[in-house]
Amino acid sequence: MVVETTTPRVTPLIRQRRRAAGLIAVCAVALVLLAILAIASGEVRMPVPSALRAAFGIGDPGEVYVVQEFRAPRLVAGLIAGAGLAIAGAVLQRLFRNPLASPDVMGVTGGASLGAVLVLAAGAGQTSIPLGALGGGLFAAILLGVLGWRSGLPVLRLVLVGLAVQAGLAAAVNLVVVRFPKELAGAAMQWTAGSLYGRTWPEVRGAVIACALVLIALAVQHRTLAVLDLGDESAATLGVAVSAARLRLLLTTVALASLAAALAGPVSFVALAVPHLVRMLAGPPTAATLAATGLAGATLLVGCDLTAQHLLPIEGLPVGVVTATVGAPWLLILMLRESGPAHRRNA
């Protein structure tokens, strides 16, 4: 016999909202702390107050220069790249209804790094890298679509075709690395490892503006995304042109992932792991959890970059190595659970 309790029960929806709000708050606080740390730490040590003052252009001109010209662009690049990758991963996983859909598994970030490397190889300079990355990412997405789509894209086929696309693109990057002179090969490797090293405003500005525009485009489409969650038929009944809407969302997401990759290189696992983490903590996707995903991605990437720069004893360690090392065990646990008994039953 179940006895009704008199204590007021929080409905799941409200609880979920509270959780999302809590997650956003925690991430925002963490991000602010990490940002302050990022601005204050480095080769030129400065106390936090003077670093903050320097960020606003007050104080010692040398400190202002270091903070504004070196640390700030790197921080902004990490923020935007982390948020962009995580949000792109969340939207892709939702669009494909597939927990493994993510720009790195689908070859999008691989395509972006091929684009970036080709731009480097053509000698076009750092500022045109976002364009190259965007082109490469879209190319990879089209390749994946053409090769993999056959009335849907189930998990394993997605992974395998994505693997194939990645392998082809990696071979292309390899070809560039082998063919071109040593210095260029070094720059290309730096890219493909995923690194925030040496970002300056001229490089970052274009990609940040583009990322912001794409994020706005995605926010505008968020309602469509929610309608698509109801299933194709329901969405069509509600007046959404399903295929066109999905394609539009897909292109927006791929653009977001490519531009994020342009800022930080193909940093692995952020796009794949962060949405899962947020879903575990804050429940099914809403606009609020998407915002939380963005913040969490930014926190993770900035945190990993700080770890790579200052905590680990290796100088010049690319942030992608840290994210891969942190993300892989987590992802493995997740995958092994995915391919557990439930998966076998569906197979």
Add this chain to the structure above:
Amino acid sequence: MTTTEMRRTAPRRRRIPVFCAGIAGLLLCIVLSLAFGARSVPVATVIEALLGAAQSRDALVIIDMRLPRTLVGIAVGAALGLAGAIVQGVTRNPLASPTTLGINAGAGLAVVTAIFALGLDRPVQFVWFAFAGGAAAAAFTMALGRRAGDLDPVRLVLGGTVLQLVLVSWTSAVLVFSERTLDEARFWLAGSIAQRDLAALAPVAPAMVIGLLIGAAIAPALDTLALGDEAAKSLGAPVARIRLAGACAVVLLAGSAVAVSGPIAFIGLAAPHLVRPLVGNSHRLLLPSCLIAGPLLLLAADILGRLVARPSEVEVGIVTAFLGAPLLALLARTREVR
């Protein structure tokens, strides 16, 4: 299941012509591999050089450079083809390949680390590191893929994918860190049989032979395994032990291949698929056929790499990746992948 049984019996009449055609194709590739290069040599001169009759500069190039390269190509291709057929049989997954087990990525990381830490600079010195790295990665992937004392194909593929991402990321970390390492390793990492001599092949030849012998020994058992675990067990087959032996053979074969040539992808995947429609699914025919198809594919890709960029050349590993990627996509698309 019905198509499988049909395939197993139907082509019996065609087998001998198919084998002959395969061997002829391989011979043709060998001759072309000897004749083509930055300087092309007439076939007649190639034959004279092989018989020891010619003393010209061309003959020297053929005997000292192209012949070792071709022999290495044959050995590597055969090892990769056989390893691919065994790994597909062991996992009962037509999309598995030595690369899936992480052998290439593990070897890459080990070699790059060795170059960085020990200052090695010749491919001959990389052999043992590559072998050990590949074997360790494969062992780890298989540990991830184990479930209830057996290998689960889905877990194997997913685990291998994640492991590869991590290993490649660590490899690039070392390469970013040390420009000297990048300069030494980038050609090896592309996968090539150029400038390889028999001294590189010699240390791993025993491993290749042992792998070959294990493969020959378990070929009938792999046929039993193809019936499914339950059926195989009820026939008294030691399923887990067969898988373990197969896995060892794959590590020995693919590990020694990558040790000699660097990572060459897709030969192990493609060779079994090429021969399956021709000789059927029985491993007793499939495995020997892959010993022909593997070298055939590898030498063809190597020759292609020399043709497209003359007088320079494209590393064979890059050629196979370019050709193999669409193939894998096609297989993933057409096979009913679960």
